[in-house]
Amino acid sequence: MMYDFVVIGAGLVGLSTAYHLKLNNPASKVLVLEKEGGVSQHQSGHNSGVIHSGIYYKPGSLKAKNCISGYRSVIEFAEKYGIKYDLCGKIIVATSDEELPLLDNIYNRGVANGLQNLKYLSREEFREIEPHCEGVKAIKVPQTGIIDYPAVAEKIKELFTELGGEVGFNHQVINIKNGTEITVETDKGDFQTKKVISCAGLYSDKVANMTTANKDFIIVPFRGEYYKIKDKKKHLVKHLIYPVPDPNFPFLGVHFTRMVDGNIEAGPNAVLAFKREGYKFSDFNFAETLDTFGYPGFWKIAAKYGKTGLGEIYRSLSKAAFTKALQKLMPEIQEDDLVPGGSGVRAQALRKDGSLIDDFDIIKSGNVIHVRNAPSPAATSCLSIGETISNLALEINKIRKF
Structure with a gap:
């Protein structure tokens, strides 16, 4: 045929x-x-099931344009066909004064991308909706939600x-x-x-x-690992709680996500994977690893993000280190409150010159x-x-x- x-x-x-x-x-x-x-x-x-608002993306980019229109379409699709979703909203939290200019940049991008009803929240204000969260200032993003992809x-x-x-x-x-x-x-x-x-x-x-x-270009795989919060501590998270992204790393950082099944996920990190479909740290494919390490652009990006990347690997191997990262947003979270969750692998496109697509x-x-x-x-x-x-x-x- x-x-x-x-x-x-x-x-x-x-x-x-x-x-x-x-x-x-x-x-x-x-x-x-x-x-x-x-x-x-x-x-x-293998993702966190988040309906993204479009607040992070460069105005005019394909990400921004498609996220805004896709956001509306996926909600209409879910309503039409009875797929479970919840526009629960999220807060993006600056945990230090040094992060405030970065928080402003995110807010301005959201406005430029047409997001309405964004709101700055003082510490007192965001603790009214997330009383166990810590930080100095936040942005409330009402458009963000969760769905069963x-x-x-x-x-x-x-x-x-x-x-x-x-x-x-x-x-x-x-x-x-x-x-x-x-x-x-x-x-x-x-x-x-x-x-x-x-x-x-x-x-x-x-x-x-x-x-x-x-x-x-080449695809470099990055594994994102999650923990789930035990039932006794689910009450600590009401909505979605995100940090201000690290400008020295092209990922959003570990955060808290309320799932459509009622569970709370914490994560993900961003760890270089040694297999494109390697969902465990021990997964390894020699040819695919050689593709990564043999590509000239990898060593250029490694020189740029190497220190941060090593920190991600350390958090992958150390539950205590992972917990410490979460405690910046949620000081009450303890290592014993977390149980292993799922993982996903992100396909990150990399050019020969070491720049990310x-x-x-x-x-x-x-x-x-x-x-x-x-x-x-x-x-x-x-x-x-x-x-x-x-x-x-x-x-x-x-x-x-x-």
């Missing part, structure tokens, strides 16, 4: 892309290929297949032959298609390199589209990103409303 589109990857971005292709062009034949046995098996199903992925897959779309699980793509017609080779057989769209997450560089000689990165060449970088807030943004990619593939400009 000749397909009109083959989408590689059944995470939230890949599923949303395939779904929008069918919505925009119902007669098209669309196939999703996924190496795992189900949807959202990696980044889409695996349920979102399952519903998108269901809607996609109801429209006639096909999903091939347990099909690992091993090569793409790009010509007048495109052949996507998998370990279970080959598929012919007119266009291919890769949303391969942790392997986005590997798949992109199948069709381009311009191998200008911070924004969403989507490239089109002829009949091939590669989503090369889609870190957080890709889950929040998935419906917006999927529609954007669909429009790019179909060469249309309309925006669909749910």
Whole structure:
């Protein structure tokens, strides 16, 4: 069979892309290929479940634009299809006077991105809503929420297949032959298609390199580890509590997240992983580790963030150190209050010059589209990103409303 589109990857971005292709062009034949046995098996199903507001992202960036529109879309989608979510809000807390200028920068970005009803809170004010939190000043972000992203992925897959779309699980793509017609080779057989769209997450560089000689980036995996707070201490956290991000590290820092199932997660850290799907510290893949350490850009970024990165590794190995980091926001938290939770691996795109690809990165060449970088807030943004990619593939400009 000749397909009109083959989408590689059944995470939230890949599923949303395939779904929008069918919505925009119902007669098209669309196939999703996924190496795992189900949807959202990696980044889409191993995140903290946060609906991000868009407050952190550079105004005008793809992250900012897609997060704001994706935020609205994912909430409308959840309401329409009965997916559990809660716009519980969050506070971003400066724990020292030195962090106040950084807090102001975040506030100003939120205003520039169109967020309404942001509010500065004094220590007395934020302790009225989070009485066990400590700091000097905070921003209240009412738009932030929590949601069940695996349920979102399952519903998108269901809607996609109801429209006639096909999903091939347990099909690992091993090569793409790009010509007048495109052949996507998998370990279970080959598929012919007119266009291919890769949303391969942790392997986005590997798949992109199948069709381009311009191998200008690599995916470096960072594992984020969580603890859960024991039931007896859940009352300490009412909403979501975030620190001011460390400007010397490209991650948000350990924080407290109320989950849709009622549990409270603390984390994540950001530890260099030695396997792209390495959810435990002991997970190791020699070839993938060699990819990282053999890449010139890695050593440049290591020189820049090495000290902070070593601290992240130490917190991974030391529960006491992890607890100490949490105590900056919540002094009452003790080591005994934490039990091991889950973990996820973030696909961080890195250039040869050592710079991080911070924004969403989507490239089109002829009949091939590669989503090369889609870190957080890709889950929040998935419906917006999927529609954007669909429009790019179909060469249309309309925006669909749910």
